[in-house]
Amino acid sequence: MAMPMRRTLVALHRATCRRLTNAEVSLDVRHPGPLFLPVRTKKRYFIPPAVGMKTKMEGFTEAKARAAGIVGKQENIERPINISCTAGVFDPYVPPEGDARLSTLSKEGLKQRAEQIRQSATSQLAIRKIKEHDSLFKTRDFAERAQEIFVEAHNALTQFNKEKLHSLVTERCYPEMTRGNRYKTIRWSFIESLEPPRVVHARCTDMVAKGNVYGQVTVRMHSRQTLAIYDRFGRLMLGSEEQPKDVLEYLVIERHLVNPYGRWRLHGKIVPSWAPAKDPIIKVTFYSAPADNIYLLVRKRQRSKPLSLSKGD
């Protein structure tokens, strides 16, 4: 696709010649538009755009301007951010060791049962402060409401209903719940509650400004649940749908008390130090081909001794 370059030069030459003949133009008088147009104005050649010109120009202006001290128009640095939840759990509740593992008839069990929230003074103060802002607060009703919030939030997680989930769960808890779950199917069901939920702990904290009060209440609940997580291809990854598990949980529910439209939302869970989250057991569910090959290889080498390898499960 070689095109003659000469045509460009000829055209330029012609244009300059024409301009020179026009006496008015040579006297440096500026016309609004050309009076004489050359006949062949159609561009019949192609020059690919010279790359590097544009990028050089951009870098050139910014650096030079900054060095010269010229301050350009400032872009919007201020951006209002609405904080409607705290960053973590303040003064986390330390659950007593062996909670729900001892029978209630033993001495320690009785001690635990007798433990009332009235023992802790700070919790009482916090509850009083919460009642200042929300007069209808009652510990007994609140515990049941907390369980309802928990169940609804997990149902919304299975359907992945973002709006509902945001209204039931704080912004700090949302990524914890949904990380890595977007392309997975979760099936969760709440079978029954083994013990009535109890409020065990309460705290009130201020964020940023003095009067900006947030209330955090910890609820202890013992329940039976089933959880099954399927990966992107519909294969069972974790848990099982038929096998229910007894779960003892300490939920932290939070509310922005000063805000009249604030709602009690799930803020997080407290994992006791004596019951850390264990890794799921590695269960080989199918008999894979590489294992087969290794078996044959080993079998070939030791022909005298017959081997028996346990295959999968």
Add this chain to the structure above:
Amino acid sequence: SLESKAWEKKNLKVYPPQLPDEPRRPAEIHHSRRQIKYSKDKMWYLAKMIQGLSIDEAIAQLEFNDKKGAKIMKEVLLEAQEKAVKNHNVEYKSNLYVAESYSGKGRYLKRIRYHGRGMFGIMDKVYCHYFVKLVEGSPPKTVEKTSFDQAKQYVQNLKSRTIIHSL
């Protein structure tokens, strides 16, 4: 559209949970690298070389290949293997094979190549994309058909002809 990322979107498809009596669905991982500074025709040779091999074999072949594209392709395969184990719930990293592998044309830059007598040509600075699809499991064994088999098939076809409307 020139910037369509259809290959990457295939990784976002979610299947409904399988019933217990269904056979286990093998995991599929789609990975690609865009705008590689290499020719798509030269890349094609390497892509078709590793198509159908298990991932360990493919990586081994690319490691000892002298071409420039082989090094890049090996990086892409290792990335894809890591993603498979981390994000797509693949149990064993060696239990994968290359199901599809091909190269495509990227977006070229154009420059002037000067010829004599004031002539010029437009030079393309070539770029290519490379796409690979890994599937869980052992590679499928292709039954090689020998020439004798084909001849036998031909004779069989001839013998099984029927003449219609005959006596």
